[in-house]
Each structure stands twice: as structure tokens, then as C-alpha cells.
Amino acid sequence: MKLPPRFGDHAAFAIGIFFALLLLVFFGWKLADNLSRDRALGPVPASTPTPPPPSRGKI
Amino acid sequence: MSGVLTQAKVARWHRWLGLALSIPLLGWVISSMVLVLITFDLPNGLQGVFQLRPYNSVAVDLRGASLTPDRMLEFLARDQGLERIHWLRLEARGSHLWYTARATPFSPVMTFDAKSGQRLDPLSDELLSIVANEALQGSHLKQLVPVAEFNRDYAADRVPAVAATLVGEQASTLILSRDNGRTLRRMDASAERFHWWYKTFHVNQYSDDVILWTILLYACAAGIIVVALCGYLLYWWRRRRPPPTGVQNASTLSARNLHRKLGLLTGGVLVIQILAGIYLWLSLGPLNPSFRGKPSFATDWHAGIPIRQPLADPAAILTRLGSSLPPSEHPVQAIEWRRLGERDVWLLSLRKDQRPLVFDAATTARIEVLTPEAAGEIARQETAGHPAYDYLGPLHFQSMDMNRRLPAYRFRFKDAAQTDVYVRQDTGEVIMRRPAFWRRFGPFFATHQLALTRVKPLDLGLLALFQIAFLVLIVTGWRLQFPGRKASQPRRDPTS
Numbered sequence: 001m002k003l004p005p006r007f008g009d010h011a012a013f014a015i016g017i018f019f020a021l022l023l024l025v026f027f028g029w030k031l032a033d034n035l036s037r038d039r040a041l042g043p044v045p046a047s048t049p050t051p052p053p054p055s056r057g058k059i
Numbered sequence: 060m061s062g063v064l065t066q067a068k069v070a071r072w073h074r075w076l077g078l079a080l081s082i083p084l085l086g087w088v089i090s091s092m093v094l095v096l097i098t099f100d101l102p103n104g105l106q107g108v109f110q111l112r113p114y115n116s117v118a119v120d121l122r123g124a125s126l127t128p129d130r131m132l133e134f135l136a137r138d139q140g141l142e143r144i145h146w147l148r149l150e151a152r153g154s155h156l157w158y159t160a161r162a163t164p165f166s167p168v169m170t171f172d173a174k175s176g177q178r179l180d181p182l183s184d185e186l187l188s189i190v191a192n193e194a195l196q197g198s199h200l201k202q203l204v205p206v207a208e209f210n211r212d213y214a215a216d217r218v219p220a221v222a223a224t225l226v227g228e229q230a231s232t233l234i235l236s237r238d239n240g241r242t243l244r245r246m247d248a249s250a251e252r253f254h255w256w257y258k259t260f261h262v263n264q265y266s267d268d269v270i271l272w273t274i275l276l277y278a279c280a281a282g283i284i285v286v287a288l289c290g291y292l293l294y295w296w297r298r299r300r301p302p303p304t305g306v307q308n309a310s311t312l313s314a315r316n317l318h319r320k321l322g323l324l325t326g327g328v329l330v331i332q333i334l335a336g337i338y339l340w341l342s343l344g345p346l347n348p349s350f351r352g353k354p355s356f357a358t359d360w361h362a363g364i365p366i367r368q369p370l371a372d373p374a375a376i377l378t379r380l381g382s383s384l385p386p387s388e389h390p391v392q393a394i395e396w397r398r399l400g401e402r403d404v405w406l407l408s409l410r411k412d413q414r415p416l417v418f419d420a421a422t423t424a425r426i427e428v429l430t431p432e433a434a435g436e437i438a439r440q441e442t443a444g445h446p447a448y449d450y451l452g453p454l455h456f457q458s459m460d461m462n463r464r465l466p467a468y469r470f471r472f473k474d475a476a477q478t479d480v481y482v483r484q485d486t487g488e489v490i491m492r493r494p495a496f497w498r499r500f501g502p503f504f505a506t507h508q509l510a511l512t513r514v515k516p517l518d519l520g521l522l523a524l525f526q527i528a529f530l531v532l533i534v535t536g537w538r539l540q541f542p543g544r545k546a547s548q549p550r551r552d553p554t555s
């Protein structure tokens with residue numbers, strides 16, 4: 001089957017736009033998650049014990 | 060459909076702007092790869108892992124200070140016009156005994172000779188050399204270079220400091236403040252490499268003039284977005300035309316094909332990465348003081364030790380605490396007088412690499428930790444507008460001074476920036492401020508790095524694929540601009 005002219009360009013354009021949209025959706029999801037987690041941090045009782053220090057990791 | 064002239068103009072802009080901006084883009088792409096490689100497997104991130112030297116190089120007894128703390132307060136009242144101080148500290152550095160005093164939690168520290176009362180800050184290179192040589196185990200100073208350092212704990216925009224290059228077991232660079240030799244930053248070889256690549260090639264900052272270089276950086280970023288959009292526009296206009304053939308040789312033609320396809324494939328992602336990067340640099344560059352919570356400094360801070368208050372002298376403190384201190388063959392390294400809420404306390408450092416022991420000055424009882432209420436009140440005194448706050452819980456937090464994670468409390472203040480303030484549980488010291496602006500950094504950073512899955516190899520693989528594609532885009536763009544003499548000859552049709 002003969003592909004239409006510039007088929008490769010059209011495919012690259014479609015995939016590129018898909019990637020970009022995917023990245024935008026990812027960003028929106030991360031931002032929404034960040035905001036909801038931040039808002040969910042509320043007052044805790046003063047007696048809450050300190051958690052053990054985490055092992056050294058990337059900060 | 061636009062006219063032929065408009066299309067030609069857009070094509071020209073795409074070509075020449077792209078050519079000019081390919082240099083900074085190349086720097087961003089290559090430096091991003093280097094930065095990822097440098098930070099790939101660091102055990103403690105850019106903060107590094109260091110062994111601090113536990114004791115002063117000369118065993119100096121703090122009781123050797125000729126001046127009493129009361130006398131120091133008199134000097135501070137008379138010469139500096141102070142009514143109160145945040146803390147007063149007596150410590151030994153080499154064979155010297157120093158008093159250091161901080162007027163407010165945000166001001167530079169003042170340093171005085173504890174025998175003569177002579178003001179020592181800004182510290183001379185000689186005194187800073189002593190500090191540098193005593194900083195890390197098995198390491199000694201090679202050279203000092205004056206620098207101006209941004210630091211989140213100081214109200215001043217830049218803190219006068221030196222970059223001390225250390226050689227030996229822990230080769231590193233320490234940024235030491237000129238006020239009292241405090242270590243503002245430690246960089247091992249990886250952190251130094253990161254810093255150099257980041258400043259030189261990723262954010263293009265070639266001097267301390269942040270605004271100038273940011274304008275240039277953002278102009279380049281905006282230019283590349285324009286180049287990408289022009290590329291998409293050209294594709295859209297030419298989408299129904301047959302692909303170009305015949306007038307170019309095979310290698311130019313394949314470069315053109317590759318450039319076009321990769322541009323269409325990755326241009327959108329590049330634009331989003333750049334937009335996220337613009338936000339990130341806004342946080343770490345021009346708006347860094349706000350990002351680090353400096354607007355929440357309480358300029359009307361009115362706590363601490365009243366200047367007329369009598370303070371126990373070192374000999375009295377060491378006598379009263381004698382049985383409470385663990386036996387050691389080394390003298391006490393530092394004594395600090397501080398007021399925590401309504402209590403006067405003494406902080407005794409038995410080792411420089413460990414937390415001080417805190418004692419109630421009235422009862423000599425050991426204070427292991429402050430209550431969240433007491434720590435929250437201390438933080439409130441140091442927060443602009445003294446707003447109400449919520450206690451968000453305990454955690455461990457990295458202390459730059461001690462180079463280790465220490466127990467802290469986290470509070471959220473109801474100020475305009477919704478600032479989270481982290482306070483050390485033992486000393487009440489505010490060690491971090493994170494406004495809501497800071498807390499939004501993560502999503503932008505993940506998008507900038509294409510860290511979609513949180514599975515490191517997968518994310519890095521994806522990033523590497525895109526970075527390689529950008530490199531190919533740049534190289535093929537150059538190939539199209541400079542086809543060479545041979546390639547610029549029209550291709551001869553082999554069938555003719």
C-alpha cells in the first residue's frame with residue numbers, strides 16, 4: 001500500500017502534539033495533587049511523636 | 060493560507076533565529092545531561108556527606124575569656140546601641156577565644172576578641188584560615204577567594220563571604236561568612252561540578268547581576284519558543300505540498316527530513332520544558348528571596364535577651380553544670396546564652412559536630428526538646444505580622460550547620476504567603492521557611508525533567524531520548540544552514 005505524501009511528517013506532528021498534551025496533563029495532575037496534599041496538611045496534636053530520621057537519601 | 064512572502068519571512072526567521080539560539084540551546088541540553096549524571100547517585104544530594112572536625116585544634120578553656128558576658132553586653136549597649144540580642148556565644152577557634160553576638164535572628168553576627176574586646180568582623184583571611192582548617196576532618200585550607208553569597212538566614216541580599224578550597228581527605232569548597240566564619244554552604248567535588256555546569260551553561264549566569272542575565276536567559280528561551288512555533292507554522296502551511304526532492308543532494312535531503320520530523324515530534328515538549336524552566340528560574344533567580352521566605356522575617360522582632368540582663372559567666376556555668384556534663388578530655392567547645400520564650404538557657408557544645416546540650420539557666424535542668432507550643436511561639440516572634448499558626452507535626456530536617464538531619468517541628472503560618480516554618484526541637488532555631496510559592500516547585504520541576512513515572516531509569520531514559528533528539532535537531536539545523544560546497548550542488552538525476 002502506498003502511503004500518502006508527507007505521511008511521516010503528519011505522523012510525527014500527531015505524536016508530537018500527543019506528547020505535548022500528555023506532558024500538560026501530567027503537569028496539571030501533579031499540580032492538583034500538590035495543592036490537595038498541601039491543603040490536607042492540617043493541625044496535629046502536639047503529642048505526635050517524632051518519626052525516626054530517614055536514611056540518607058537524595059534531598 | 061498565508062501569502063508566499065509571509066511564509067518566506069517565517070522560514071527565514073526560523074532558520075536564522077534557530078541558528079543563533081542553537082548555541083544556548085546546545086548548552087542547556089548538554090548541561091542537563093551532565094547535571095543528571097552528576098546527581099544520579101549522590102548519597103546525600105548536593106549537600107554531600109562530610110565529617111566535621113569535632114574539636115578545636117587547640118584545647119582552649121572557655122574560662123580563659125577575660126571579658127565576662129555581662130561586659131560584652133555593656134559593649135553592645137554602648138557601642139552598638141542595642142537593647143536586646145538574639146544570642147551571645149563564646150567559642151574557641153584555634154588559640155583564639157571569641158564572643159559572637161547576633162542582634163536579631165536576621166542580622167549579621169558581630170565577633171569580638173574575648174580577651175581584648177576588639178571587634179574582629181569582618182573576619183580577616185588569617186582568622187578565616189583558622190576556621191577553614193578546623194572545619195573538616197583530615198582536610199586543610201589551600202586558598203581563600205572572596206565571594207558574596209545568598210543565604211536564607213540573613214536579611215541582607217548578599218552575605219560577605221569567602222570560598223575556602225580545602226584539600227586532603229575531604230577535598231571540598233566551603234563558603235564561610237565573613238561575620239563569624241559560619242559555614243553557609245559545603246560543596247564536594249560533585250556539588251562544585253554541578254554548580255559550575257548549572258551556572259555556566261544551564262541558567263547562563265556569568266556574574267552576580269541576576270536581572271541582566273535573567274533578561275538574556277529569558278530572551279533566549281522566548282526566542283526558542285518562537286523558533287519552535289515558526290517550525291510548526293511552516294509545517295502547517297506546507298502540509299499538502301509534496302516533499303522537496305531533486306534540488307538537494309541525498310545527505311542534505313535526509314538532514315532536512317530528520318530535522319522536520321524530529322522538530323514536529325519534540326517541539327511541543329521542548330516548549331513546555333522551557334516554560335517550566337522559566338518558572339523554576341524565577342524561583343531560584345530573581346525571586347529567590349521570596350522563594351526562601353525572606354519577606355516573612357519579622358523586622359519588628361522584639362524577643363531575645365534584654366541587654367541589661369545579667370548573664371552567668373563561663374566559670375559559673377561550668378561549675379554549676381559540672382555533674383550534668385559527660386566526662387571528656389576535651390574542653391567545652393562553646394557556650395551560648397539564649398532566651399527561649401520566657402526561659403533563659405545555656406547551650407553547651409561538647410563537640411562541634413553534635414547538637415549542643417541545652418540547660419535551663421534558672422534551674423540547670425537539661426532541656427531535651429521544646430514543646431511544639433514553645434517552639435511555635437518562638438517562630439511566631441520571628442515571623443512578620445506575628446500571625447496565628449497551625450502545628451503540622453514533627454519531622455527530621457537537614458541542618459546546614461550540623462550537616463545532619465535533626466528533629467524539628469513544622470508550623471504553617473496564616474500570613475499572606477502561607478509560610479511553613481521549620482524550627483529545631485532542641486534550640487528553637489528557625490532552620491527553614493517555605494512559603495506556598497516554594498511548595499509549588501515540585502510539579503514544575505518534574506515537568507521540566509520529564510519525570511513522569513517516578514521510576515528513575517524510565518524517567519531518565521525518556522529525558523535522554525528527548526535530549527538526544529534536541530541534539531540531532533541542532534546538528535541537522537546547522538547542516539541545513541551550512542550544507543558545504545559539495546552538498547550545495549544540485550543533485551544529478553541518475554536516470555538522466
